[in-house]
Amino acid sequence: MWAWAFHRISGVGIFAFIVLHVIDIYLVGGDPELYDEVLAFYASLPGRLLEVVLGAALLYHALNGLRIIIIDLWPRMTAYHRQLWWASWAIFIGVGVPGAVIIMRPVWLPLLRDLGLA
Amino acid sequence: MQTSQGAQVSRVSRGRMRPQGRGRELVFWYLMRITGVALFVLALAHFSILHFIWDPAEQTAEFIANERWNQLFWRGFDWLLLMTVLFHGFVGMRTVINDYVRGSRSNSLALAVLYTFGLVLLVIGTQVILALPMPGAE
DSSP states (O other): OHHHHHHHHHHHHHHHHHHHHHHHHHHHHHOHHHHHHHHHHHHSHHHHHHHHHHHHHHHHHHHHHHHHHHHHHOGGGGGGHHHHHHHHHHHHHHHHHHHHHHHTHHHHHHHHHHTTOO | OBOTTOOBBOTTTOSBOOOSSSSHHHHHHHHHHHHHHHHHHHHHHHHHIIIIISOGGGOOHHHIIIIITSSHHHHHHHHHHHHHHHHHHHHHHHHHHHHHOOSHHHHHHHHHHHHHHHHHHHHHHHHHHHHSOOTTOO
């Protein structure tokens, strides 16, 4: 039941962010100064950690959803359902880890500079 | 296979079982899969552009007007994403409500609140995409 539970939890989490995001983008026209303050939070360390969580939820939901669609619409793929499950996790790690590293670059880039490595 | 809430979930894919018959539930079942594939492209592209190519630290209100939305293509792209994600997100939440809010009156009330809220987001989201001036238009 893990696949189902993760899909539901990530879906509800993404839904909550979409609500926030439509409202914050509305501020671009309605109250640009307030929008800039919200975006300053997105760019902060806690904001970036939450974006990594959001990106992970989005990527899991997307990959697991695609896996469900493939099996549901192509019953012959049922024979490969284990491979599809592990492939979706391989892509999750392979795409998600570099993605998280890029989002967190303002944290590690100054450290590299301090050490004279960048 | 049944979840603790009685939802029918496929033993293999762990996705929702295809509903029996030819009613509205079957239409929603297919539309969730069609919008899901569309969002695989639209939502992941949107997230990648705004987190990997651009950084949140650069994304002021001025940036949205002058850079991000200075072409009709990107306004159209984001509007299509908005429509798709609102449909997928709100139909998804409808499924969640139907699983957990079982009483018929509280269920109808929860769905009415959900749909009203969805309509509000559709209107304000469309309004900002249409009405925001395009000073840097090419």
